[in-house]
Amino acid sequence: MKKNNIKLMQGNEACVEGALAAGMRFYGGYPITPSTEIAEGSAQKLPKVGGKFIQMEDEIAGMAATIGAALTGVKAMTATSGPGFSLKQENIGYAAIAEIPCVIVNVQRHGPSTGLPTSPSQGDVMQAKWGTHGDHPVIAISPSSVKEAFDLTVRCFNLAEKYRTPVILLLDEIVGHMREGIAIPDPSELEIIDRKKPSKDDKNYLAYKVEEGEIVPAMAGFGDGHRYHVTGLVHDESGFPTNSNEIADVLCTRIMKKVEDHVDDIVAYEEFHMEDAEVVVLSYGGTARSAKSAVKKAREKGLKVGMFRPITIWPFPEKQVKEFAKNVKGIIVAELNYGQLVLEVERVVKGSADIFHIGKVDGEIITPNEILSKIEEVI
Amino acid sequence: MTNALVENYFRVDKLPHIWCPGCGHGILMRSIAKAIENLGLDKDKVCIVSGIGCSSRAPGYMDFNTLHTTHGRALAFATGVKMARPELEVIVITGDGDASAIGGNHLIHAARRNINITTIVFNNNIYGMTGGQYSPATPTGDLGTTAPYGNIDRPFDIPKLAAAAGATYVGRATAYHANLLTKLVENGIQNKGFSLIEGLSVCPTYYGRKNKKGTVVDIMKWQKETAVDTKVAAKLSPEQLEGKFLIGELKNEAEPEYTEEYQKIIDRFVKER
Amino acid sequence: MSKQMELRLTGSGGQGLILGGIILAEAAIMDGKNAIQSQSYGPEARGGASKAEVIISNEEIDFPKVQTADLLLSLTQVACDKYVDLIGQEGLLLVDSSVTVPENTNAGEVIQIPILETASEVIGKPMVANIIAIGAINALLNIVSKESLEAAVLNRVPKGTEELNKSALAEGYKLGVRR
Numbered sequence: 001m002k003k004n005n006i007k008l009m010q011g012n013e014a015c016v017e018g019a020l021a022a023g024m025r026f027y028g029g030y031p032i033t034p035s036t037e038i039a040e041g042s043a044q045k046l047p048k049v050g051g052k053f054i055q056m057e058d059e060i061a062g063m064a065a066t067i068g069a070a071l072t073g074v075k076a077m078t079a080t081s082g083p084g085f086s087l088k089q090e091n092i093g094y095a096a097i098a099e100i101p102c103v104i105v106n107v108q109r110h111g112p113s114t115g116l117p118t119s120p121s122q123g124d125v126m127q128a129k130w131g132t133h134g135d136h137p138v139i140a141i142s143p144s145s146v147k148e149a150f151d152l153t154v155r156c157f158n159l160a161e162k163y164r165t166p167v168i169l170l171l172d173e174i175v176g177h178m179r180e181g182i183a184i185p186d187p188s189e190l191e192i193i194d195r196k197k198p199s200k201d202d203k204n205y206l207a208y209k210v211e212e213g214e215i216v217p218a219m220a221g222f223g224d225g226h227r228y229h230v231t232g233l234v235h236d237e238s239g240f241p242t243n244s245n246e247i248a249d250v251l252c253t254r255i256m257k258k259v260e261d262h263v264d265d266i267v268a269y270e271e272f273h274m275e276d277a278e279v280v281v282l283s284y285g286g287t288a289r290s291a292k293s294a295v296k297k298a299r300e301k302g303l304k305v306g307m308f309r310p311i312t313i314w315p316f317p318e319k320q321v322k323e324f325a326k327n328v329k330g331i332i333v334a335e336l337n338y339g340q341l342v343l344e345v346e347r348v349v350k351g352s353a354d355i356f357h358i359g360k361v362d363g364e365i366i367t368p369n370e371i372l373s374k375i376e377e378v379i
Numbered sequence: 380m381t382n383a384l385v386e387n388y389f390r391v392d393k394l395p396h397i398w399c400p401g402c403g404h405g406i407l408m409r410s411i412a413k414a415i416e417n418l419g420l421d422k423d424k425v426c427i428v429s430g431i432g433c434s435s436r437a438p439g440y441m442d443f444n445t446l447h448t449t450h451g452r453a454l455a456f457a458t459g460v461k462m463a464r465p466e467l468e469v470i471v472i473t474g475d476g477d478a479s480a481i482g483g484n485h486l487i488h489a490a491r492r493n494i495n496i497t498t499i500v501f502n503n504n505i506y507g508m509t510g511g512q513y514s515p516a517t518p519t520g521d522l523g524t525t526a527p528y529g530n531i532d533r534p535f536d537i538p539k540l541a542a543a544a545g546a547t548y549v550g551r552a553t554a555y556h557a558n559l560l561t562k563l564v565e566n567g568i569q570n571k572g573f574s575l576i577e578g579l580s581v582c583p584t585y586y587g588r589k590n591k592k593g594t595v596v597d598i599m600k601w602q603k604e605t606a607v608d609t610k611v612a613a614k615l616s617p618e619q620l621e622g623k624f625l626i627g628e629l630k631n632e633a634e635p636e637y638t639e640e641y642q643k644i645i646d647r648f649v650k651e652r
Numbered sequence: 653m654s655k656q657m658e659l660r661l662t663g664s665g666g667q668g669l670i671l672g673g674i675i676l677a678e679a680a681i682m683d684g685k686n687a688i689q690s691q692s693y694g695p696e697a698r699g700g701a702s703k704a705e706v707i708i709s710n711e712e713i714d715f716p717k718v719q720t721a722d723l724l725l726s727l728t729q730v731a732c733d734k735y736v737d738l739i740g741q742e743g744l745l746l747v748d749s750s751v752t753v754p755e756n757t758n759a760g761e762v763i764q765i766p767i768l769e770t771a772s773e774v775i776g777k778p779m780v781a782n783i784i785a786i787g788a789i790n791a792l793l794n795i796v797s798k799e800s801l802e803a804a805v806l807n808r809v810p811k812g813t814e815e816l817n818k819s820a821l822a823e824g825y826k827l828g829v830r831r
Contacts, residue, residue: 008678008687022826026463045462052462052641055486061455063446064485068428068459070447072467076459094449118692178716179674181681199800201403222460222466225423229390229439231447240393240439240449286716293714 004185011149011175012079014182016023016041016151017106019077021190025051025135026076028065030058030084033117034173035107038079050258054109059087061102067095070102073197073221075157076241083114085124085131090180092166093132094232096255099208099216100159101195103153105169106287107176110363119363120173122285122336126343129314133140135252136260140168140314143283146180152311157194159266163258164216172336174286174365195219198226208251209237215258259315268311269320277306279379280324282345283334284310287366292336294371298379305375313341316369318348325349330378334358334371354378388412388422391440397436399507401450401595403554403581407501408437410557410578411470414564416442426467428457430482432508434501434580451482454489457496465638468568471498475516476506479535483515487600490573494637496573497567500537503582511585522589538577542630547572549630554624555581555602563628571636656709658718659794662735665702666693668782672734673704675804676786680708682687688716701731723793724759725785727767728750746789763792765827771820778825781822783809787824 009017025043027110043053052069056062063076069076080088085106095102106125110116124131128140139159143149153169171325198205198218207228208217218238220226233241234248242248250379259266270288273295274280283291288309298305308324310317325331325379331353333342342357349355360366387583389412398404415425425443428437431450442522444467447455453471461469478486478500489496505523506512509638512529513523516537520529542549548570552560560578567574583596592598609627612620659676661669672692677687691704720740726732726747736754739745745759749766765788771781775776783805790801802821809817 004682006681008674008681009688022665026459028462047641047645050645050649054458054462054641055830056455056458057484060452061458061485061488064455065459065462068446068456068461069449069463070459072460072464074463076463078628090449091452126486133478155654174690174716177690179677180716181685182714221464222426222446223424223464227442227444227449229445231439232449240390252518289714289716365717367717367719371718 004183008179008355009146009182010177010179011036011129011143011146011171012037012107012177013041014149015079015153015169015171016035016045017184018150019103019157020045020049021150021187022154022157023075023192023194024077024157025049025074026066026069027053027078028049028056028069028076028077029062029080030056031141032084032129033060034109035079035081036177037176038105038107042077047253059084060091062169063088065092066102067091067100070100071222072313075101075161077103077105078161082109082111082124088130093134093136095166095250096132096136096228097232099164099219099255100166100218101164102166102270103156103160103169104166105153105171107207108170108172110361112118116363118173120286120336120365121363122287123171123338123340123344123361124170125313125335125337125340135256137163137165137255138168138309139163139259140170141268141311141313142170142172143175143311143314144285144309145175147182148311149175150184152183154190156194158191161193161195161261162215163206164195164219165259170285172286174289178286196299197224200225202226206237207239207304208235210254215262228338262316263319266312266315267320269317270311272307272309274306274308274324276304278304278328279332279375280306280308280328281334281371281375282308282310282321284313284341286376287334289334289373290366290368293368294375297368297372299374303375303379310341316344316348321345321348325353328353330354330356331345332356332358332371332378334366334375336360336366381638384409384412384416388416389440391617393440396440398433400652401583402433402583403503404434404437406474406554407499407560407578407580408440408472409503410560411472411499411564412441413561414568417561417565418498418568420468420568422521422628424467425470426460427470427472427615428453428460429472430474430477432474432477432506433475433503437472437501451480452485453477454482454485454496456496458489458494461496461638462641465495465642468570469496470549471496473498473500475500475502475504475537476514477541479537481504485522486541487544488543490546490575492637493547493569493572493634494547495573497564497570498576499564500511500545500575500577502537502577503580503586505582505586507582509587511589517586524589538575538629541575545573545634546575546630547632547634548574550628551575551577551626553578553602553606553626554581555599561569566628570631571639572634655711656707656713656797657722657793658703658720659706659708659716659723659725659789660703660721660735660738661706661725662701662703663725664731665700666734667702667727667729668779669702669703671808672745672786673807674707676706676789676796677708679796679800679804679809682803683797685710688713701728701734703731703735708742723789725789727781727785744792746792767827769826770823774823775816775820777816780817783817783820784824784827788828789819790824791828792830
């Protein structure tokens with residue numbers, strides 16, 4: 001037996017640890033498989049650090065309470081799965097237009113509707129982008145391992161605080177329920193970002209005015225002494241509703257641009273054996289583990305295959321995919337759905353490489369051999 | 380024309396409000412501000428939350444921390460605010476449809492938890508913002524644009540609903556009984572737990588016109604003549620109360636308050652540390 | 653231990669096989685190895701055939717599910733019948749004595765031991781069958797160090813049941829001695 005600080009943990013448990021490390025002090029949610037361990041862990045640990053947990057009456061309320069708490073200045077999170085993610089959409093849109101930083105974890109399960117509640121899926125990828133009505137910015141991140149479930153939860157909070165927007169952690173049942181070893185980093189090793197607040201004596205504070213050199217407006221907490229108005233209606237710099245088309249354009253463009261203009265800061269990805277790859281497997285989340293295994297097996301057979309793994313799903317690593325697509329024969333998109341992110345790959349690649357898809361909707365995960373056969377077929 | 384109450388507690392630059400001439404909501408909104416003034420609350424420590432609808436435009440005009448949320452969800456947002464920052468005095472302004480139809484689940488659960496939030500329901504018996512559709516507070520037989528042949532639904536008695544679900548302070552007043560409303564809101568705010576006060580409003584544009592209720596003055600006269608204070612009602616026979624409705628304090632009980640109960644859990648760990 | 657070991661523990665929901673899997677994985681991690689543990693959820697986790705999976709390796713483990721099991725443990729007939737085909741040709745099929753081994757299994761080796769009976773008759777607690785099972789598995793396959801396995805057991809069992817579970821583990825080791 002060796003002495004080490006590695007703990008065996010589920011992805012869902014690591015997500016809670018990451019959230020606490022990032023400074024989560026409020027969790028509002030509703031139980032749903034396969035995300036319940038996140039609620040349970042939060043219920044157990046939050047009061048120990050002076051934080052608050054509340055099990056709300058439904059999914060909609062869980063999202064609403066999370067936003068309400070975030071407005072008082074705390075870092076807040078909710079977690080859910082498929083059906084619950086659908087129910088939360090309206091209030092996710094509210095957080096987007098009112099620019100409320102918060103984290104929504106969606107442990108993807110099979111669907112539509114109740115589907116196979118305990119089986120994995122990556123069928124909510126497009127919903128994460130388009131789920132709520134109207135044009136709105138989206139940041140969605142998908143971990144492939146238990147360690148990443150921790151690290152990327154921290155990152156979700158950091159991005160939410162920096163860009164004042166809801167951030168989605170797109171877990172899947174594979175990673176959420178899988179146990180593996182993880183060394184939890186010391187808090188001193190973590191970069192933690194907190195939202196910018198207006199100075200206490202700023203008498204002219206305008207809640208939605210972006211100051212020179214800033215990405216987003218400074219955000220006062222309710223109760224901190226800046227009395228202001230928050231609404232889901234189109235609003236001017238004071239936060240008050242308006243019917244002005246000009247102001248609507250300024251606001252809706254600004255919230256899109258704050259993410260669009262900082263894609264390089266937000267986008268993260270992993271490349272594996274990409275240097276001389278003729279065929280690339282593009283995969284993410286739990287499925288990327290099968291892809292990596294398949295690429296290793298292919299390399300053992302001397303096949304020039306690489307893997308590209310978007311860690312940030314939205315915004316999509318468009319520049320990177322466009323770039324490598326120029327030098328490869330084919331791209332195999334492996335994802336646990338009927339064909340979702342493949343549409344984005346097709347849009348970005350615009351015919352410069354052949355695109356193949358491996359998808360599954362039977363509730364089972366894609367195996368390395370299934371990907372390997374496809375590689376051998378297309379190379 | 381402004382007075383000290385308006386200048387001190389309203390965002391004067393955001394007035395005039397959007398409500399129709401004769402709408403009772405302005406009176407109800409003023410009663411709430413008056414209650415806050417009477418209690419001498421620190422404006423920085425008051426948070427007013429609303430949903431969607433005519434009533435829910437009120438917080439925009441009021442000079443506090445104000446949050447205009449999604450339809451029906453005011454109490455769910457307010458619960459997050461109150462839990463995260465219990466020192467804030469959280470007040471919810473909602474309408475009959477907002478509170479008891481789309482937000483009915485949040486209403487009964489906020490009441491069940493007895494969380495220290497004071498909810499004032501501006502009941503105009505109709506969906507006004509969308510143009511006069513029947514609501515859960517439209518009396519049976521009345522007309523709405525979606526009840527063109529008469530409403531066959533039975534209405535909720537919203538205070539009774541809240542009381543049954545566990546609210547610890549419940550009352551009702553009307554736009555006519557504005558001073559009573561102020562007193563009830565004061566009591567509601569001081570109640571350590573979930574309080575619900577129904578303020579019967581006047582909707583001359585949709586509910587009133589559609590149902591031939593007469594002028595605004597006629598409707599307010601009806602409120603004056605039909606309302607019976609609970610204290611008076613106690614001495615009246617069922618026959619004498621026929622066709623009347625109750626106003627005043629409908630329930631006042633003490634039960635453990637939610638955020639205080641949660642704080643006890645936190646304190647348990649502080650002692651351990 | 654060879655490069656990668658894939659174990660599938662099956663039985664009926666409530667027999668504690670997921671906990672058994674967690675303990676094996678945790679012991680491997682204590683030994684400095686990589687391990688992944690997963691399970692089947694759903695209605696079958698209550699009564700029907702349930703399975704827990706563990707992969708232990710000296711290398712990075714990519715695919716988290718068992719593909720060809722090096723070991724299939726079956727504590728019930730239902731579970732054995734359901735999962736027996738998924739065993740590798742050199743794999744070990746370890747079943748409780750109450751289970752009738754299917755005739756045409758392609759398992760490399762079949763061992764039958766009285767796990768459930770030992771739990772109820774020797775220890776007097778049917779609930780420790782999972783701990784007996786992992787003791788027997790480790791005796792047969794030598795996957796993790798003895799001290800890590802004991803430490804992992806003590807780390808995961810309810811307070812106050814430590815001695816009981818230590819005895820169960822010891823009985824498991826006895827059952828796993830090849831005769």
